[in-house]
Amino acid sequence: MIKRGLFRKPKNELEGDEKLEKRPAPNIPDEMCLTCPDCKKVLFTGRLPDSCHVCPHCGYHFRLNARQRIHLFADPGTFAERDGNLVSRDTLSFPGYPQKLEQAGLESAEKESVVCGECRIGGRECCLFVMEPYFMMGSLGVTAGEKITRLFEHALEKKLPVIGFTVSGGARMQEGVLALMQMAKTSGAVKRHGDAGLLYIAVLTNPTTGGVTASFAMEGDVILAEPGALIGFAGPRVIEQTLRQKLPQGFQRSEFLLERGFVDSVTDRRKLKALLERLLLLHERRPCDGCL
Amino acid sequence: MDAFETVRAARAKDRPTALDYIGGIFGQFTELHGDRRYGDDKAVAAGIALLGPMPVTVIGIEKGHNTKERLQRNFGCAHPEGYRKALRQMKLAEKFRRPVLCFVDTAGAFCGVGAEERGQGQAIAENLMEMMTLKVPIFTVLIGEGGSGGALALSVADEVWMLENSVYSVISPEGCASILWKDASRVREASECLHLTARELFSLGVIDGIIPESGGFSKTGALIRKQMERFLLEACQTPVGELLDRRYDKFRKMGV
Numbered sequence: 001m002i003k004r005g006l007f008r009k010p011k012n013e014l015e016g017d018e019k020l021e022k023r024p025a026p027n028i029p030d031e032m033c034l035t036c037p038d039c040k041k042v043l044f045t046g047r048l049p050d051s052c053h054v055c056p057h058c059g060y061h062f063r064l065n066a067r068q069r070i071h072l073f074a075d076p077g078t079f080a081e082r083d084g085n086l087v088s089r090d091t092l093s094f095p096g097y098p099q100k101l102e103q104a105g106l107e108s109a110e111k112e113s114v115v116c117g118e119c120r121i122g123g124r125e126c127c128l129f130v131m132e133p134y135f136m137m138g139s140l141g142v143t144a145g146e147k148i149t150r151l152f153e154h155a156l157e158k159k160l161p162v163i164g165f166t167v168s169g170g171a172r173m174q175e176g177v178l179a180l181m182q183m184a185k186t187s188g189a190v191k192r193h194g195d196a197g198l199l200y201i202a203v204l205t206n207p208t209t210g211g212v213t214a215s216f217a218m219e220g221d222v223i224l225a226e227p228g229a230l231i232g233f234a235g236p237r238v239i240e241q242t243l244r245q246k247l248p249q250g251f252q253r254s255e256f257l258l259e260r261g262f263v264d265s266v267t268d269r270r271k272l273k274a275l276l277e278r279l280l281l282l283h284e285r286r287p288c289d290g291c292l
Numbered sequence: 293m294d295a296f297e298t299v300r301a302a303r304a305k306d307r308p309t310a311l312d313y314i315g316g317i318f319g320q321f322t323e324l325h326g327d328r329r330y331g332d333d334k335a336v337a338a339g340i341a342l343l344g345p346m347p348v349t350v351i352g353i354e355k356g357h358n359t360k361e362r363l364q365r366n367f368g369c370a371h372p373e374g375y376r377k378a379l380r381q382m383k384l385a386e387k388f389r390r391p392v393l394c395f396v397d398t399a400g401a402f403c404g405v406g407a408e409e410r411g412q413g414q415a416i417a418e419n420l421m422e423m424m425t426l427k428v429p430i431f432t433v434l435i436g437e438g439g440s441g442g443a444l445a446l447s448v449a450d451e452v453w454m455l456e457n458s459v460y461s462v463i464s465p466e467g468c469a470s471i472l473w474k475d476a477s478r479v480r481e482a483s484e485c486l487h488l489t490a491r492e493l494f495s496l497g498v499i500d501g502i503i504p505e506s507g508g509f510s511k512t513g514a515l516i517r518k519q520m521e522r523f524l525l526e527a528c529q530t531p532v533g534e535l536l537d538r539r540y541d542k543f544r545k546m547g548v
Contacts, residue, residue, distance in 0.1 A: 091496075091547065092487050096472075142547035149544065171440075173463045173471070176487045177498050178547035180440060180462040184448045185543045187420035192540070195425065211462075213413030214401075214441040219421055233413035233441070234403035238467075242403045252408055262411050 036060050052269045061206065061226050061269055065108065066115040066132040069165055073273050074119035074128060081117040083150055088112060088143045090174070097174040100136065108134035113168070114144045116151040121163065122277030124284065127155040130165040131212075138168035140211050141175045145182025148216065152189035152200075161199035161283065163276060166217040169235075170210020183215035190219045199283045201276065204231050204254070204263065218262070222279060224272070225254035225263045293457075295483035299465060301457040302436045303399075308509050309368075310352025310395035311337055313435060316513035317520070318343055318350060326377060330410060333374030335366045335398070338381040340390070343520060349385035351378045351446060352395035355436070368437075369402035372415035375445050379419050386427050391524055394432040394446040399464065401442030416445040423448035424543070425536055429527035433503070433516055434458045450539050451500040451523050454490035455512065460499070461488035498546060 033042050039058035052072055053062040064072070070079050090097045105111060113135040119128050129151050131138040148164070155162045171179040190200060202220030206229035213233050217223075225231060232252035240247060250256050254266045267275050293301070301307075314321055318341035326332040338351040355368035362368075378394075385392045401412055423430060430449035438447070438460030454460060465482040469475055472482070487493065490502045503515045527535060 092485065094485050146548055171462050173468050173486070175547070176462055176485075177460055177493060178496060180444055181498060181543060181546040183417075183441065183444060184420050184424070185546060187417065187448075188424040188540050188543055191421040191424050194421075211441055214416035214445075215420055216417070218411070218414040218417040231413075232408050233401065233416070234408065239403050239405065239408070243405070247405065251405070260409055260411070262414055 052272075054269050059227065059268065061228060063133055063167075063206070065134050066110060066130040066165075069130045070115065070117075070119070070128065072269075073121060073163075073165075073276065075121060075123065078120040079117050079128070080119065081115065082154065083116055083147045084111065086112060086143050086147055088141050088172075088175075091142070091178060092174070092176050094174040094176075100174065104135045108132050110135050112143050112147060113138045113141070113172075114147050116147045118154075118160070121273070121280060124277070124280040125160055126280065127151050127158075127160050127162045128164070129162070131167045133167045136169075136172060138166070138212070139170060139172035139179075140168060140182050140186075140215075141172035141179050142182060144172075145179075145185050148186050149182075149189040152186070152193045155198065156189075156193045156196055159196070159198060161201070161280060162193065163201045163203065164216065164220070165203045165205055166208045166212055167205045168208055168210065168212035168217075170212060180211065183211050186216045187219060190216050194219075194221065197286075199280075201279060203272070203276075205229050207231070209233070209235050223263045224275065225257065225266050226269055226272070227254055227266050229254045231257050231263075294480070295486075295489055296465065296480040298457055298489050299459050299479075299483050302459045307436055308512075309357065310354045310397055310435060312509070313395055313513055313516060314341065314350055314352055316510065317517045318348070321350060324381065327373045327380055329376055330373045331371075333366075333371050333377055334364050335368050335370040335402075336374035336377050338377055343393070343517070343524070346524065347388075347390050348524075349381050349390045349392045350395075351381055351392065353398045353443075353446065355397055366402060368398045369400060370398065370442060370445075371402050371404075371407045372410045372412050375401070375415040375419050378446060379415075379422055382423065382426055382430075389428060391429040391431070391527065392426070392449075393520055394430070394449065396432060396434045396438055396443045396446050397436035397458075398439050398442045399437050400439030401445070416441045419445040420448055424540060427532050427536070429524060429530075429535060430539075431520055431523050431527075433519075434460055434499075439464065448539075448543065450527055450535065450542075451519075452498070453501045453503055453516075453519055454493065454499050455503050456490055456505045458490060459488040460490075460493055461486050496547075 036055040038060035041057045116129045201222045204225040208231045257263045321341040323339040337354045356362040356365040432447045432449040432452045434454045465479040469478040469482040493499045
């Protein structure tokens, strides 16, 4: 098939040919450049960390793995991981699950779908959990539930706030009802931490769905979201199949949730650290504790 | 009976519903409506009743018996307002020191535009948190389908029992088969893999007991009642702090 416009020359140099312009020059290796999936502009991979992995042209938020996020938000050199050696077990002998776990480990270079630890943000001590999208899409299983629960219990003991970044497809079905129970378990830990007067900030990133939305993601005292993130209980495809209708544009995106009153703020990743620092500062002293 | 046959039995159209059991077990069930925020979800029936001499709060997910009722009850798939209605009744129970008794029978929380707009995830999450520290005894019995988060939202209880032919699962076997194998016809296999029957869940430590159904509706109702009475006798004598610690520890240990 002959491509249309193949023999069409640019009318003049200034007009250029869009298609030709977008293709990186042959001597530039792939890893050096990438195309923004939203505005299709070519970006230098090496410069992306400078803009917090956000497209400088259109504000598209690239997916981050857990370590990249920790690097972005924890003060340099302050992150101390906790329970980093816990791994998932195939309790139900679910077909194909051990292979999936192995593959997830290779894809993400992590042992589980969440990384937990203690760090400083803006100089203030806090506990931090960051879910890992490249480990079975951040699915919540027994071990992830255990790590998050332990983190909240540790934060309660040390009277520290918790900041949690969520990204998840939901409960991990290969662990059956045991995965479902992690929703109750983590919620209990969040509640106990909160009842002690401690702060929990949840930051929802793309995508946060299913059992994670229906548990600790929606349980923050303050809930922030990155722009354009898909956040919901049922995935859009499930709803479309159930209702046999197309969903409206922007449905279940961060901005939609803000409008409906389910998140406190939709914040650009480049301004997120500053906001977290400010929120930690604002919760540090309590008027009733005698500073008024 | 294999796992998939149990799934079918749990979904059977002629199976007694929550209101059937509530009518059989309690006296003077007085239904109270609405979540005071948006509406009244008919998929959830809630109110106050007497168990013997004791006033209790009763909450049930109701599927309905015929097509008209089922449409009205949205086939037992609750919207966020259903879970908020349940939570409102639980808070009232706490205020008036009434135990909470729940009957769960749902394919899952409803998936739809309205449900998402009104915060289905948030509604379930809030129930999970609040139930964990609700200062009165909670007893849940799964009488048919226990579909994922929609069932869990009424099942953070001191004791969770299942009827012999009920199921409790993180995802429907159809959903599991189509996501994992892109083949919804492999439901039988998925039902096996998910360990969703009462016996398997009892051995995993997820539920506290199984109620046989072989004696028919009234016998089953009597057995549920017996377990509820036994539970309340113990739980009402337990100091609140100890009750809550035990509830927390029970879920804390699951799967570990």
